[in-house]
Amino acid sequence: MEMANLGKLKVLILGSGGREHALLKACLKSPKVSEVIVAPGNGGMALEARCLNVDLTKPADILNLVRKQGIEFVIVGPEIPLAHGVVDVLEAAGILTYGPLLAGARLEASKAFSKDFLFRHKIPTASSQTFQKLDAAVEYIRHQSLPIVIKASGLAAGKGVVIATTLAEAEQALRDMMQTKIFGSSGDEVVIEEFMQGEEASIMLMVCGEEYLMLPPSQDHKRVGEGDTGLNTGGMGAYAPTTVVTPEVERRLREEIIVPTLKGLKADGIDYRGTLYVGIMVTSTGPRVVEFNVRFGDPECQVLLPLLETDPVEIMLAIAAGTFRSSNAQLRSGSTIIVVLAAGGYPGDIRKGDEIKLPANCPADVHIIHSGTQRLADGRVVTAGGRVLGVVAHAATLSEAAQKAYRIIPTIQFEGMHYRRDIGYRQLKRNAGK
Ligand SMILES: Nc1ncnc2c1ncn2[C@@H]1O[C@H](COP(=O)(O)OP(=O)(O)O)[C@@H](O)[C@H]1O
Ligand SMILES: [Mg+2]
Known part of the structure; x- marks a missing residue:
């Protein structure tokens, strides 16, 4: 570059x-x-x-x-x-x-805008309708099948989506968003969407106009509890690559989703440069878009940067300057995992200010990443957020990476610390051929 x-x-x-x-x-x-x-x-x-x-x-x-x-x-x-x-x-x-510039950032800042973009460019996604009026939205859901997905259109820090299994639940979600305004103006518009069945994957693209580098597909773990149970969180762990994106799914993803998206952005006069996160559902009829984000996922970023052989900064610089060529970027082999260590109470009311004990040193290819932490004037590091730390490990295989990450966790301590012991379980099961 x-x-x-x-x-x-x-x-x-x-x-x-x-x-x-x-x-x-x-x-x-x-x-x-x-x-x-x-x-x-x-x-x-x-x-x-x-x-x-x-x-x-x-x-x-x-x-x-x-x-x-x-x-x-x-x-x-x-x-x-x-x-x-x-x-x-x-x-x-x-x-x-x-x-990305503001025009591109709207793909995430407005779900109404991104759905309109997807439909106009004929990119596979859940069918949906956008509403600004509560009455019309309530009337609409009466004629839809369940479950149904209700989304605040604006930014809601990952809390603005309700998958309603009853009509009453769906109506309550609409009232919360459009009347009580629990997400403020982010609920002025809502997107009501068909429920898609399948397994999700996160696709991170480093985009420079129509030129792009697809990082290895990854999977986040949104629920707080093992086996994907309990409340939603910002993400309790991730791993990459995931083979839920098979070579055939990847071919369709590139042809039916990525290329039309980048062409569509260009056709709409948007010179997109930056990370484009495509959340997909791998359904029985192929990959379909769940949503776009316009930056790296957290925690996906932490498992993807170690899978770049090429200096990520060099790639980002070339993209910013508009000179990026994907043929110049190389990926690294192996698998990475991140296990998130959360604060007591997370994702509800959390404890803060607890001192964190860290190991003096980590083995090669294991890193402790800080999220919700604060360094006090006296040098002590204390908890300051829901997701406190993440342990990242890289190895030849996912199971080795998981062993490396989980081995270091007992050397880390803070009051109330909890984490999932099954990060990567879907892939580990696939690897075991079950
Ligand atoms: N149409 C859909 N069908 C099934 N699940 C969905 C659908 N839309 C969203 N979800 C689920 O809800 C989660 C959050 O929705 P998403 O659109 O990604 O919004 P955000 O990340 O802004 O909260 C998704 O990761 C997915 O698990
Ligand atoms: Mg999402």
Whole structure:
């Protein structure tokens, strides 16, 4: 990739989760990077880089920070700053930035917009209708089959989707979103969708217009309990690659979903550069889109970056500059897993401020990624969020990676810590041929 002329750059990573800690680790390893700053960062990132405070909803504040610190390249982790147009503001000021412009970010910020995009470009997805009026939405569900999926159209931090198995439940979800406004203006519009049966996979694409690199398909584990039971969370673990995406599913995914999506974006005048996350359901009739996100998944990012042979920073720089060629990017073999260690009470009311005990060192290919942690003035690191840490391991096979990750967990301690002991179980079962 034609980035050699740029030399080493001073980089800013926006965000404060495990995804951003994984991005920080990639930056610290990269020969392209002279220095990294994180804003706002977390307790683990504070041990490895300078963390500065910034309001991620204020692009002008971010630009000020970039100018003051002499930042030359910005990597945007989460969706919030993207939905506030941070890339538009930074690019207009001549700052190289990894992440889509506002026009592209709408694919995640508005589910109504993304469904309209999918239908217009004839990309396989659940049939759906969008409503702004409660009465019309309630009337509509009476004539639909169950279960039915009710989605707040706007951003809702992964909490805005209800899979209703009864009409009463569906109506309650509509009232919560459209009348009580439990997600604020994100519930002004709702998408009501057909329920798709199948197994989900996360497809992460690093996109530069119509050029793209597909990272290995991965699977998240959204439920808090083993065997995918209990409440929904931000994600209790992930692994990659997953063979639920068979070669045949991958062929159809590329032909029927990825290529039409990138062509559709171009046809709509959207020059998309950044990560495009395609959530798919592998159904009996082929892969279908569940949703788009416009950034790396968390925790998927943590298992995907270690599967890149090519420096991820080099890829992101080339994409930001519009010079990326997928033929120049190489993947690494093997499997990765992340097991999330959550705070007591998560995903409900959580404990905070408990001291975290970490092992003095980790074996090669095992990393402890921080999410909800904070570093106190006295140097102690304490819990500060629902998902506290993630243990990432890479090995030749998933079962070896899982063994490596689970072996280190007993050396990590904080009050109330809990985690799933079955991350990757679907794939391990497939591998065992059951
Ligand atoms: N049409 C659908 N059929 C079946 N399950 C769905 C459907 N839409 C969403 N889901 C389930 O709900 C989860 C959350 O929905 P998604 O559209 O990804 O919204 P978000 O990630 O913004 O909460 C999905 O990961 C999937 O498990
Ligand atoms: Mg989702």
